[in-house]
Amino acid sequence: MxxxxxxxxxxxxxxxxxxxxxxxxxxGPLHAAAWKRTFDEVLRERARGRGGRFHPFDLRCDYRLMSGMSPPEAARAFAASRDGDPTTGPLLVADDGDEDVARLWDRKDRYYLDSLRTVGTxxxxxxxxxxxxxxxxxxxxxxxxxxxxxxxxxxxxxxxxxxxxxxxxxxxxxxxxxxxxxxxxxxxxxxxxxxxxxxxxxxxxxxxxxxxxxxxxxxxxxxxxxxxxxxxxxxxxxxxxxxxxxxxxxxxxxxxxxxxxxxx
CATH class of the missing domain: 3.40.50.1000 (HAD superfamily/HAD-like)
Structure with missing residues (x-):
């Protein structure tokens, strides 16, 4: 105080x-690592498919962008921050993006629980x-x-x-x-x-x-x-x-x- x-x-x-x-x-470190693993997989796949350079999720800048947000808000915020990147194209592509957000959130949760078991806190x-x-x-x-x-x-x-x-x-x-x-x-x-x-x-x-x-x-x-x-x-x-x-x-x-x- x-x-x-x-x-x-x-x-x-x-x-x-x-x-x-x-x-x-x-x-905090486990949540950050889970989001990084989730988005790095998506970004790497997109870059490979488009023949561009892989720009990984930044634990300092990108995770700070998500501060205070709910998981669906966080997923949308990061996706919006990469909308102008021609290497990846839009990260949320299904209609209004709800299905994509749900998939990203589910994957992030799996990775969080995996780290909770293997790394711990x-x-x-x-x-x-x-x-x-x-x-x-x-x-x-x-x-x-x-x-x-x-x-x-x-x-x-x-x-x-x-x-x-x-x-x-x-x-x-x-x-x-x-x-x-x-x-x-x-x-x-x-x-x-x-x-x-x-x-x-x-x-x-x-x-x-x-x-x-x-x-x-x-x-x-x-x-x-x-x-x-x-x-x-x-x-x-x-x-x-x-x-x-x-x-x-x-x-x-x-x-x-x-x-x-x-x-x-």
Whole structure:
């Protein structure tokens, strides 16, 4: 959290919901690698068929373009960025592109799950500690993602026992934008926990998720920004960047559980 900011406490909440990607688990490298493998295959095939030069997916520039997007938005955004490349031609060619997007997304998910099994990733230690403390105090916990690999990720990182519910983007099929998908996932999470947003805190690492949570009226919305929030950026500037958040922290360890807050 920015220096000089007051501690963020979880007083008065009956449930805490955390976003899998970026809050519970460091999945960014696996997602990036899965998109690169997916698009490099397509781009290489197109270049070979047209006799042109293969221009690979760039992990720095191209993946940054996808930041905060849902998988279908990300696929469309990258395809649009290559529309002017005569080497490949249009990457989405079937009618409105929905079928092509679906195929790309399915392939990306297969590669993500493959990397999850073969390379692996790790849960964030402070998040695990926070979830354990919340469970000890009888506070419900849930993991969410607008992507489709949340349950597999939670299981692979040994976090299954830390959540009362795990809800992913499978409940948001047919929805395109990240904000719409997050809203559907968060609504379903409340239904599974049997708790409304007014008694629930959410810890989120993507701007669309924060906007969706604000629209749904959650009691406390905390943005987890492991980069900007850890560099001494004033909380006012962080809140301006994370529109809709009540607080911005660099790590869930900065949050105070009700029991700790009331300890002498």
């Amino acid at each position: 920015a220096r000089g900011s007051a501690p963020v406490t979880l007083d008065g909440v009956s449930a805490v919901v955390v976003e899998v990607d970026g809050v519970a688990v460091d999945t 790790a849960a964030w230690g402070p998040t695990v500690a926070l979830l354990s403390a919340l469970q000890a105090q009888g506070i419900a916990t849930a993991a969410v993602s607008c992507d489709r690999g949340a349950a597999a990720t939670v299981q692979a990182t040994g976090m299954t026992g830390l959540f009362d519910a795990v809800v992913d983007g499978r409940v948001a099929e047919g929805l395109m934008t990240a904000e719409e998908r997050h809203a559907a996932v968060l609504t379903e999470t409340g239904a599974r926990l049997g708790l409304g947003p007014r008694c629930t805190a959410v810890l989120l690492s993507s701007a669309p998720a924060v906007r969706a949570a604000r629209r749904l009226g959650f009691r406390l919305i905390v943005a987890v920004d492991r980069y900007a929030a850890g560099n001494g950026t004033p909380q006012s500037a962080l809140l301006a960047a994370w529109s809709g958040a009540d607080a911005v922290v660099s790590d869930p360890a900065e949050l105070t559980t009700p029991g700790a807050a009331h300890a002498p």
